[in-house]
Amino acid sequence: MIIVTGAAGFIGSNIVAGLNARGMRDILIVDDLANGHKCLNLADLDFSDYLEYDELERRMAADAMPDTVEAVFHEGACSDTTEWDGRYVMARNFTYSKTLHAWCQTHRVPFLYASSASVYGMGPEFVERRDAEKPLNMYAFSKFAFDQYVRAQADTADTADSQVAGLRYFNVYGPREGHKGRMASVARHFSNQITEDGECRLFAGSQGYGSGEQRRDFIHVNDVVAVNLWLLDNPQVSGIFNCGTGRSQTFNEVADAVIGWHGRGEKRYIEFPEALVGRYQSFTEADMAALNNAGYPYDFMPVEEGVPRYLDWLAVRG
Structure with a gap:
């Protein structure tokens, strides 16, 4: 089973479509469908089960998930850059992500998550380096905070061999x-x-x-999906990577x-x-050296x- 959070959203639904194109149907889709219009993104896709986002968090915190989970694509978040309720944004984007990350680390399940190029603020450098990161709103800060947490956890001795990869999406369209x-x-x-x-x-x-x-740096969502699926195919690759075209x-x-x-x-x-x-x-403009050096072979x-x-x-x- 593959889990996709934010599955009814833009990038999440395209990841489900990409998995379907590979013949994969055992997919647990997770979202908050308070905005029911998002269901249209899933109407032509195949999946095996659905959970609301808070139910997944509850089950993972209780360690009550099946042992058939092969990977988690964590795309769900509060993505409104004008939202300044910091407690709400951090609960959705930081604390929730920590719960999923912890479960995946415990069970050695690949955890592939959405970060954001917004962590770079006004730039001028867009490279996965601490001194280039200057978030300017709560959304960006929540993504920055989780990246910081992932970095701090990366060298934990008993989980260093479990894949964790974050993608800093640039301007995605499609x-x-x-x-x-x-x-x-x-x-x-x-x-x-x-x-x-x-x-x-x-x-x-x-x-x-x-x-x-x-x-x-405008990137087509099909290229974003290709990067995500390449990471799924290469569980030895961990880290935080820009996901743009590099141009x-x-x-x-x-x-x-x-x-x-x-x-x-x-x-x-x-x-x-x-x-x-x-x-x-x-x-x-994404500096794509880190992803290229990790072996990503495709053009954008x-x-x-x-x-x-x-x-x-x-x-x-x-």
Whole structure:
């Protein structure tokens, strides 16, 4: 049995799809379905059981899980970067993760979890090194705190041989993110804007960057799944790794890919919001040396390839 938390969410549901593509069906999906719209992410997928997130925590804390668990993909979290209730965020993202981590270590079960590139704050370096980590909100701090805990536990003598790998996701886009609303990728927002208004809206020049020239490391969710499944196949690999393409691209490039797919539309630049001055990541680019040095063998899609592939999927699946 494989456990996937956050299974009805964006990355979690794509991991379930990736496991299904391998013929794997014995999957325990775990989520909080207070937002029932997320069930649509699972409607075409195969799994063997479902638990609410708090029930999994209770069972793991009581050591009441079956001995057939082969791996845990821990993707569930409070991902709202505007949530400032620190107790709530830490309970969801830190304490919960510690419970799952402890059970996996005790039973020597691979524990593959979602960290976040948000731990780097404003940068300018995006490398898995303590002096590059400067979280700026509670979500980022909770991920940073759990990474710190994992580092502290990594050399524990009786568990050092049990796989623990965290992936710091950069700007992920692709299928099954429709439930995210305003938190969905710019590729999805640009496509919706062109459909509705015939134009996509980008920020005008700011913070030393030209209009639409702010740069992010955009990674297609299929590439994220490929990294997760590679870790599943390589249980000797542990650590905290960036998960981006290693190449920043501009918002203009994303918009051009969307316009090219639609065959129509134009770009309009809007004033940079005053509230975001000094709080906006105008540049991110994953340093991928750690994952490459661990042996990861595959290339990543640029937006010129990934965005049309995503829009093809949306055209069929919505």
